[in-house]
Amino acid sequence: MKPVSVFYNNQPTTIFATMSALAAKHGAINLGQGFPDTDGPEWVRKAAADVLIKGPNQYPPMPGHPDLRKAVAEHNKRFYNLDIDPMTETLVTAGATEALSACCMGLLNPGDEAIVIEPYYDSYVPQIIAAGGTPKFVRLAPPDWALSEQALRAAFGPRTKLIILNSPMNPAGKVFSRSELGIIASLLMEFDAYAICDEVYEHLVFAPHEHIPLMTLPGMRDRCLRIGSAGKTFSMTGWKIGYVTGCAPLIKPVTSAHQYLTFTVNPATQIAVAQGLRADDSYFAGLVKGMDEGRQILNPGLAALGFEVLPCNGTYFLTVDVTNVAKRAGFTGSDLDFAVWLNEKAKVTVIPMSAFYHPNGGPAPHHLARFCFAKKREVLEGALDRLREFL
Secondary structure, three states: OOOOOHHHHOOOOOHHHHHHHHHHHHOOEEOOOOOOOOOOOHHHHHHHHHHHHHOOOOOOOOOOOHHHHHHHHHHHHHHHOOOOOOOOOEEEEOHHHHHHHHHHHHHOOOOOEEEEEEOOOOOHHHHHHHOOOEEEEEEOEOOOOEOOHHHHHHHOOOOEEEEEEEOOOOOOOOOOOHHHHHHHHHHHHHOOOEEEEEOOOOOOEOOOOOOOOHHHOOOOOOOEEEEEEHHHHOOOHHHOOEEEEOOHHHHHHHHHHHHHHOOOOOHHHHHHHHHHHOOOHHHHHHHHHHHHHHHHHHHHHHHHOOOEEOOOOEOOEEEEEOHHHHHHOOOOOOHHHHHHHHHHHOOEEOEEHHHHOOHHHOOOOOOEEEEEOOOOHHHHHHHHHHHHHHO
């Protein structure tokens, strides 16, 4: 028989699926895969339920329900003072992952280079390659994950088409500063390149830090595609509603890619998310407050056990250096071995950080692990109890 796709047939199972399967096998508390363990606001869910009963339940417009596209434009104006035309400068997708894929397909041609900042969310590189692009890597170093202008400039060249910028950054919990964004903006203009801005954690930034969309910087309005996620903003990851904002010439090819990927997204959740984006300020303040409570439980708890906890300024992930704990326990394997060992013996699931690096970027660090704190207090305290008892 003729061979199937070499590229996709050789893609491994994601680390998230692998570790979640191990969590189920061993009855572990899963602090690996990044999703909250409580559903989002009831009033948003009720709005979707009402539409499911009353309708409409047929295809909505391919670029998205008009009310959600309008709400996305309003959201950009309200939080970032961006004036957006909802009908020509927004797109609704089946989650942010589809948005990322459609953006890569819409911007990249074979031979184009796309800059990826390590550590990176694992879907970026396959999406770049599948769209015909070549990834180029710029590595940030713990514990502060500072961006080196010299290293970034070295990655740019005449074939650079775009950079994927994730801020707030999964898995590192970094929020890019205005000065770092200025460096990126300057290089994008110098090399006539674009930015795909993965901003799904835009409302999960811990004081005194703030989220600054790259699109708001001078010269960036027409060079950026800004991606948001209802799953992250409303703690309902299963809804898979993403949205893209950008100038009309960039949105057009992305929309064309979207029509051949998913065509459209179910109307009930779109209409409900439109209502959610119009929530008053107390909702968004409560969202980050609730996540910060989880951070304040897990951070000192892990530190007390001997883990070196790295700074976390946004998202709902903590990165920890496991060196001291592994040494004390007599453990000498890799970070993946450590995660499997911890899952089996302590019954707590984490993600090895080497999964967020590419071999072409150089040897990955093998002393870091990612913990998710978007969980109930009793779940986080239960995980700490298990770790304490084991270690």
